[in-house]
Amino acid sequence: MIQKKICMVGCSGVGKTSLVHRYVESIFPARYHSTVGVKIDRKRATVRDQDITLLLWDLEGGDTTVELRPSYLRGAAAVFYVVDGTRPETLDLLFELRRQVTDAVGSVPAIVALNKCDRLTDWAIGPDDLFRLEKADLPAFQTSAKTGERVEDAFHWLAHETT
Amino acid sequence: MPDRQITMHDFFGMTRRGQKRSVNQDQFLVARLTRTASQLYTSLTHVAHPFWEHASEAYLLVVADGLGSGGRPASSIAVEVLSEEIAAAARGYWGLDVESEHELLERLEGAVRAAHERVVARNVGSDLLEVSKAATTITMTMLLWPRAYVLHVGDSRGYYLHGGQLRRFTQDQSVEEALLDSGAIPESEAGQSGLSKVLARAVGGEDATPRVGLVDLDEGDVLMLCTDGLTRCVEDDTLRAVLEQDISAQQMCEQLLAAALDADGEDDITIIIGRMGFIT
Numbered sequence: 001m002i003q004k005k006i007c008m009v010g011c012s013g014v015g016k017t018s019l020v021h022r023y024v025e026s027i028f029p030a031r032y033h034s035t036v037g038v039k040i041d042r043k044r045a046t047v048r049d050q051d052i053t054l055l056l057w058d059l060e061g062g063d064t065t066v067e068l069r070p071s072y073l074r075g076a077a078a079v080f081y082v083v084d085g086t087r088p089e090t091l092d093l094l095f096e097l098r099r100q101v102t103d104a105v106g107s108v109p110a111i112v113a114l115n116k117c118d119r120l121t122d123w124a125i126g127p128d129d130l131f132r133l134e135k136a137d138l139p140a141f142q143t144s145a146k147t148g149e150r151v152e153d154a155f156h157w158l159a160h161e162t163t
Numbered sequence: 164m165p166d167r168q169i170t171m172h173d174f175f176g177m178t179r180r181g182q183k184r185s186v187n188q189d190q191f192l193v194a195r196l197t198r199t200a201s202q203l204y205t206s207l208t209h210v211a212h213p214f215w216e217h218a219s220e221a222y223l224l225v226v227a228d229g230l231g232s233g234g235r236p237a238s239s240i241a242v243e244v245l246s247e248e249i250a251a252a253a254r255g256y257w258g259l260d261v262e263s264e265h266e267l268l269e270r271l272e273g274a275v276r277a278a279h280e281r282v283v284a285r286n287v288g289s290d291l292l293e294v295s296k297a298a299t300t301i302t303m304t305m306l307l308w309p310r311a312y313v314l315h316v317g318d319s320r321g322y323y324l325h326g327g328q329l330r331r332f333t334q335d336q337s338v339e340e341a342l343l344d345s346g347a348i349p350e351s352e353a354g355q356s357g358l359s360k361v362l363a364r365a366v367g368g369e370d371a372t373p374r375v376g377l378v379d380l381d382e383g384d385v386l387m388l389c390t391d392g393l394t395r396c397v398e399d400d401t402l403r404a405v406l407e408q409d410i411s412a413q414q415m416c417e418q419l420l421a422a423a424l425d426a427d428g429e430d431d432i433t434i435i436i437g438r439m440g441f442i443t
Contacts (some may be wrong), residue, residue, distance in 0.1 A: 001416065003262070003265055005261060005265075028344060029344045029345070030343070030344060030346030031343055031344050031346075031350065033334055036330045036332040036378065037311075037332050037376055037377055037378030037379070038376050038377050038378070039374070039375070039376045040268065040376055040377070041375075045281070055265055059229045069379055071309075071310070071379050072379065075260070075261025075264075097418070119277065
């Protein structure tokens with residue numbers, strides 16, 4: 001079966017691990033555990049009538065400074081960026097992360113999850129931010145690992161782009 | 164400066180029966196897997212850094228903490244099966260591309276499954292009382308420098324010291340942790356449920372699915388695997404203070420064991436330490 005490595009990339013606490021849990025196990029952990037190194041999960045998906053295995057590499061995020069280990073990115077077929085929609089600074093840092101990803105693996109399919117969209121009163125992503133993403137040619141979904149909103153869609157969209 | 168520098172790793176492992184236990188149910192293994200490449204003839208007058216000397220080495224580190232009165236055979240069986248399976252699986256994985264890396268991870272997971280099946284086979288069909296049935300934790304690292312692949316089932320732990328920071332790369336798979344994660348019990352009641360020692364996942368138990376991950380290490384990092392006999396009685400600050408010292412892996416193990424025994428040490432204690440990539 002075809003395997004595709006997808007790297008989850010974003011700052012610490014944006015919800016990368018929670019999105020993987022929601023997608024793979026249909027659960028949302030109530031507690032936060034910071035990832036150390038890389039956690040690896042698998043998920044089978046059907047794309048264009050073809051069964052593939054997505055290898056989800058959940059990369060440790062940094063707090064305010066972000067420095068990815070290029071060795072973790074090696075061989076990535078796609079990158080799933082995650083932003084915390086209640087913390088706009090995590091979107092600012094996304095562009096630096098993308099530069100590092102491009103340096104490491106070149107141009108690969110990518111998506112941005114604007115996560116925590118269930119927290120409407122704290123939501124801090126506005127039209128200008130969406131315009132920045134559009135200008136950078138980064139497709140975005142509003143997701144909630146907590147409710148599951150658009151999580152499956154986001155992963156499936158990216159899987160589709162890799163095949 | 165010597166004319167030839169070699170990056171070495173320094174490993175040590177030890178286990179000690181708990182002060183209130185009649186049998187030590189822990190097991191451990193530190194193994195070096197090699198594919199030899201020796202220089203026989205060359206026209207070169209001086210080969211400063213033969214690249215194959217470390218590309219051809221891998222290390223397998225395992226700690227296992229047997230559970231209940233059937234714990235000792237369970238941890239023994241599990242470590243034996245893992246060593247057999249992984250010695251076979253490691254062949255051909257010295258220079259990893261992406262596909263062969265995932266194949267390696269699948270084979271490591273397969274080794275855990277094989278250990279689980281062998282432990283379950285011991286239980287099934289026997290007249291053992293339920294309490295005597297076998298199960299064990301497993302925390303395992305395969306080091307293909309600088310990458311440490313990690314597979315973990317249960318509540319033994321893996322840490323590494325990097326830049327003076329102690330970092331834990333495993334999460335305990337106890338029933339209490341699962342309840343806290345699901346929100347069934349609040350964080351304020353952590354440690355009070357009486358379920359922190361009851362495992363949600365164990366090799367030989369109902370669910371033996373390993374958590375899989377990896378960490379890339381740097382020269383100077385210190386890797387440690389241990390059973391809960393150490394971490395239930397020695398605080399993280401003490402672990403860090405010991406691992407920060409410029410002493411051998413054996414001395415680190417001995418100091419941590421002494422600290423655990425000073426702090427009661429009623430459970431079996433097993434420690435593996437690896438000092439990564441120091442220069443000789």
